[in-house]
Amino acid sequence: MSDRSETSVTSGEDSKGRIEQIAEAALRLFARYGYKRTSMDDIAREAGVARATLYLHFKGKDDVFRAMLAGLGGRVETRCREALATPGPFSERLAALMEAHHGTAFAAFSAGEHLGELKAVMVAIAGAELAAFEATFVSFARQLFEEAEARGEIAIARSGLALETLIATLTRAAAGAKYGDQPSCEHYLVRLREVATVFAAAVAPPASARS
Incomplete structure (x- = not known):
């Protein structure tokens, strides 16, 4: 009985690792070639698995795409937690959070010129995963603002x-920082830091409260 249990755990861990391996390979291909131009065969080759293995875990490309987005969301959530623990003034912690969430996502997809197509695919077939991804930022931003206000850092x-409106506006500002000619990852991070600086100034307490 113990042997079967250990085998089951190992099998489950192997399966999870293989899914993550495939999802990461798919992310590279979707970023480089877009969704339409990436085939299941392409994904299998990039992941270094047999086509049969790929279909053992996924019914089709839509399923792979959803797993890819969920996997990215997990990594972003980890980075957001780390950002909230960043020492320093509120503006720096806000910038760190925006870089952890919006910056990480932008870096993942900015290798090619397919951001528009991929966002449309997210909305069409991965609504739940996209909503969870966006809710991650809202949750951490709310925590950051509320904790900072409780400490008297902001008002x-x-x-x-x-x-809620402030955070929604902050999210739109992060999206707007991508407009125009597609910025490099470095330039996008600069824009995010500028957005964070403006929003931090908007909630800075009166000088009398800081003295």
């Missing part, structure tokens, strides 16, 4: 917006 009311 949310100074922005003139409710916290």
